[in-house]
Amino acid sequence: MTRCIACGMLMLKASDYSTGDMNMEYCCHCCRSDGTMMTYEERHAGFVDFIMRTQGFDEAGASLMADCLMRELPAWSRRDRQEDGLSDL
Ligand SMILES: [Zn+2]
Structure with a gap:
């Protein structure tokens, strides 16, 4: 059992994985x-769409919420760290 690194979804069966390959780190x-x-x-666009449809937020609110959600996920926190590593403070 694995969690998708990009959206956090639990992947339980082969069809949950990208291309049905259980070695994949992300979901379908x-x-x-x-x-x-x-x-x-x-x-991010997919999350915003999902949040607007399911939670009734407007686009700005849904966008902020998607930012927060995605910050917790391995695929994107890794991305932030890489970018931080390159910037001068
Ligand atoms: Zn996913």
Whole structure:
């Protein structure tokens, strides 16, 4: 049992994984049709859409919420660390 690194979903069966391959780190909702992982922007847009539909937030609120949710996920926190490492403080 694994959690998707991009959205946090539990992946229990092969069909939950990208391309049905249980060695994948991300789920079927976080890949494009060719099986590669979505970019931050693509996944963020998906989260905003989902939050607006299910929680009744407007786009600005949903966008903030998606930022917070995604910050907790391994795929994107790794991305932040890489960017932080390159910037001068
Ligand atoms: Zn996912």
